[in-house]
Amino acid sequence: MVDDAQVRDELRAAILRGDFAPRQRLVEADLCEQFGARRFAVRAALQDLVAEGLVERQPNRGARIREISLSEAIEISEIRMVVEGLVAARAAEQVTSADANRLTSIGKRMRKAVDAGDATTYSDLNAELHSTLREVAAHETANRIVAQLHAQMVRHQFALSRVPGRSSVSLVQHEAIVKAVVERDPAAAEAAMRAHIASVMDALRALV
Numbered sequence: 001m002v003d004d005a006q007v008r009d010e011l012r013a014a015i016l017r018g019d020f021a022p023r024q025r026l027v028e029a030d031l032c033e034q035f036g037a038r039r040f041a042v043r044a045a046l047q048d049l050v051a052e053g054l055v056e057r058q059p060n061r062g063a064r065i066r067e068i069s070l071s072e073a074i075e076i077s078e079i080r081m082v083v084e085g086l087v088a089a090r091a092a093e094q095v096t097s098a099d100a101n102r103l104t105s106i107g108k109r110m111r112k113a114v115d116a117g118d119a120t121t122y123s124d125l126n127a128e129l130h131s132t133l134r135e136v137a138a139h140e141t142a143n144r145i146v147a148q149l150h151a152q153m154v155r156h157q158f159a160l161s162r163v164p165g166r167s168s169v170s171l172v173q174h175e176a177i178v179k180a181v182v183e184r185d186p187a188a189a190e191a192a193m194r195a196h197i198a199s200v201m202d203a204l205r206a207l208v
Contacts, residue, residue, distance in 0.1 A: 008045035022067035088193035090137035
């Protein structure tokens with residue numbers, strides 16, 4: 001039998017992959033069979049994911065995948081703007097030469113993906129860049145908050161990645177973030193990140 005943490009992590013990963021649809025019911029017996037877990041472990045996992053905002057409980061109906069509306073996604077982005085701006089500024093203060101090389105490499109690969117029209121690779125590199133910035137920043141509280149907010153935004157970020165021309169717009173923004181961090185300019189890094197998230201919010205509003 002898998003342990004409680006493993007059930008939670010595997011269920012979270014399945015939700016973020018889109019294996020479950022928004023508002024889909026999560027039946028404990030089915031999850032026990034799917035993950036080879038005890039019912040107690042499944043219940044604990046569901047409770048953790050309720051706290052993360054990925055799952056919701058309905059009175060007398062059990063648990064289901066929580067649907068994040070576009071209006072809520074915009075509100076989440078407003079919080080991301082502040083916290084990820086802090087992360088970018090901290091990354092610019094903490095960055096080493098090795099970190100700078102990693103970030104620059106990711107930026108170059110992002111440009112190649114856009115030039116090749118490879119939206120999937122670009123999306124993966126986008127996630128890698130933000131993850132690397134959080135790693136460089138090493139701000140545990142901010143990183144924890146961003147990780148939770150990111151999980152709630154996955155479906156909408158996927159939708160944005162399919163908007164024609166969106167990758168080209170965000171590429172320039174990401175290159176500005178990388179440039180500011182590599183040049184060790186916290187103010188510019190924060191401003192570039194805030195501008196990027198503001199653009200995300202505008203794109204979300206356009207989806208509405």
